[in-house]
Amino acid sequence: MKTELENDLTRLFKKEQVLTSKEERICYSYDATNKNFLPDAVMLPHSTEDVVKLMRYAHQHKIAVVPRGAGSGYTGGSLPIQGGIVVSFEQMTKILHLDKEKKYALVEPGLITQQFADHVAQFGLLYPPDPSSVKFSTLGGNVAECAGGLKGRKYGVTRNYVLGVEAVLSSGEVIQTGILDEKDESPYDLQSLLIGSEGTLALITKIALRLVDKPQYENTVLATFDQMEDAAEVVAATTASGVIPSVLEFIDGDTLECVLEYVRLDDIEKSEAVLLIEVDGKNKEEVDQEFEEVLKICKEKKSKGLQVAQTKEDKDNLWKVRRxxxxxxxxxxxxKVNEDICVPASQLPTMVKRIKEISEKHRVNINTFGHAGDGNLHVTFMCDSRNKEQMERVEKAVDELFKHTLKLGGTLSGEHGIGVTKSKYLEWEVGKEGIGMMKKIKSAFDPDNIINPGKIFS
Ligand SMILES: Cc1cc2nc3c(=O)[nH]c(=O)nc-3n(C[C@H](O)[C@H](O)[C@H](O)COP(=O)(O)OP(=O)(O)OC[C@H]3O[C@@H](n4cnc5c(N)ncnc54)[C@H](O)[C@@H]3O)c2cc1C
Structure with a gap:
């Protein structure tokens, strides 16, 4: 028998835009955390008007609505933890406009980031935000999480490329920010609030994105080390030297070993730590000079092997390690419990030591890698969710990890957001007053708490 919700939604939208069978709903019940929550229905909008219609209906009936991109989030942002309607943007994937001279594009939120980057690359343009999930995550999800990535240190994160957004509020009203309406003088910066709001304030239906010229020269090296701390020292010393690599990725020895068993890369030796470093730019001489400086620092900090890519094939091989x-x-x-802490680059050596101590103290398996160039480490606890006793130890280790991170002047989330998995820790970072202010912002946007309820605040 059809539910009332199903009847209403199929009356409002085309049949193929509404998914209600259990099998279909299961496909939208998970993300990259280990949690599952079944939505009551899934709706696939084709346009802003569809989203407006849905929000008016949800607002009238006080039904929870959860926006969803590709479901690759690591903190449960797209999970319908209180049921309701999941709005999946998978059919809103158009590039609506590309201005090659002014270097910006207007896109729909369901477009996969890599597909967008590949499209603009044909015109010599670069969309720099490059999360490791670039091949499957969406631009809407990237904006809602303010995704970072491998090029964050030099090029910045998603926030630095958003010129404007169109978003639908919980009442069904539409707001526009930035270049979508050609004026950006408003006293409260709504756009900044929406970027990184983790789908809790409004549903983003259009995004204007800034592009830059593609750099013409790129030099890549994979540096190996006998000590993790030496690799962390290279990151700190590179930052201090003034050279800003476009990529500066850290990988610990256990993770490297795992990769080398997974993909055959005969030329790469096992070691305690690895850095993948890339320097890019428009001027060959400058790029070469900066690269030489990086190689010098690696040698000074006791790198035992430097593999410099000579050809595109070499470079692809080195990148295979990271990817x-x-x-x-x-x-x-x-x-996999993947925490994405961030500390100032100068504190990386200490943080790496603390992570080792935590792993030993709580007898938990930790693999550490990440965008070390901007202080972002993915501290990944490999465990088995069926083993209750082990999961309790992981939880204690995570608590301790966050305490050390904050003590070193860092932040709980470099890029994955708070969602449900980190909500109990947010107050440690922003305090009671900070939480109070955030709750007021949430209720100004969404007074009935129907957009993605149960997230961010514990
Ligand atoms: C293997 C792997 C590697 C990863 N690497 C990185 C990395 O390097 N850097 C990084 O930052 N993240 C990384 N992530 C995390 C994840 O990919 C990012 O958070 C990404 O931005 C999520 O995009 P998505 O389309 O999957 O969004 P989802 O997971 O579906 O949703 C994420 C959040 O965005 C909201 N949302 C989605 N679309 C909209 C919309 N149109 N309007 C309003 N809210 C919306 C959702 O409600 C949710 O809160 C990685 C994940 C995996 C699995």
Missing amino acids: SISASLLKIAPT
């Missing part, structure tokens, strides 16, 4: 991490880790254990 294969996520899949290869699942060999160690079935459950």
Whole structure:
């Protein structure tokens, strides 16, 4: 028998835009955390008007609405933890406008980030935000999480490329910010609030994105080390030297070993730590000079091997190490608890030591890698969610990890957001007053708490 919700939604939208069978709903019940919540229905909008219609209906009936991109989030942002309607943007994937001279594009939120980057690259343009999930995550999800990525240190994160957004409020009203309406003089910066709001304030239906010229020269090296701390020292010393690599990725020895068992890369030796470093720019001489400086620092900090890419094939091979991490880790254990702390680059050596101590103290398996160039480490606890005793130890280790991070002047989330998995820790970072102010902002946007309820605040 059809539910009232199903009847209403199929009356408002085309049949193929509404999914209600259990099998279909299961497909929208998970993300990259280990949690599942079944929505009551899934709706696939084709336009802003569809989203407006849905929000008016949800507002009238006080039904929870959860926006969803590709469901690749690591903190549960797209999970319908109180049921309701999941709004999946998978059919809003158009590039509506590309201005090659002014270097910006207007896109729909469901477009996969890599597909957008590939499209603009044909015209010599670069969309720099490059999360490791670039091949499957969406631009809407990236904006809602303010995704970072491999090029964050030099090029910044998603926020730095958003010129404007169109968003639908809980009442069904539409707001526009930035260049969508050609005026950006408003006293309260709504756009900044929406970027990184984790789908809790409004549903983003259009995004204007800034593009830059593609750099013409790129030099890549994979540096290996006998000590993790030496690699962390290179990151700190590179930052201090003034050279800003476009990529500066850290990978610990256990993770490297796992990758090397997963993909065959004969030329790469096992070691305690690895840095993948890339320097790019428009001027060959400058790029070469900066690269030489990076190689010098690696040598000074006791790198035992420097593999410099001479050809595109070499470069692809070096990149394979980084791109294969996520899949290869699942060999160690079935459950991945991936925390994305961020500390100032000068504190990386200390943080790396603390992570080792936490791993030993709580007898938990930790793999550490990440965008070290901007202080962002993915501290990944490999475990088995069916083992209750082990999961309790992981939880204690995570608590301790966050305490050390804050003590070193860092932040709980470099890029994955708070969602449900980190909500109990947010107050440690922003205090009671900070939480109070955030709650007021949430209720100004969404007084009935129907957009993505149960997130961010514990
Ligand atoms: C292997 C792997 C590697 C990753 N690497 C990185 C990385 O390097 N850097 C990084 O930052 N993240 C990374 N992530 C995390 C994740 O990919 C990002 O958070 C990404 O931005 C989520 O995009 P999505 O389309 O999957 O969004 P979802 O997971 O579906 O949703 C994420 C949040 O955005 C909201 N949302 C989605 N679309 C909209 C919309 N149109 N309007 C309003 N709210 C919306 C959702 O409600 C939710 O709160 C990684 C994840 C995986 C699995």
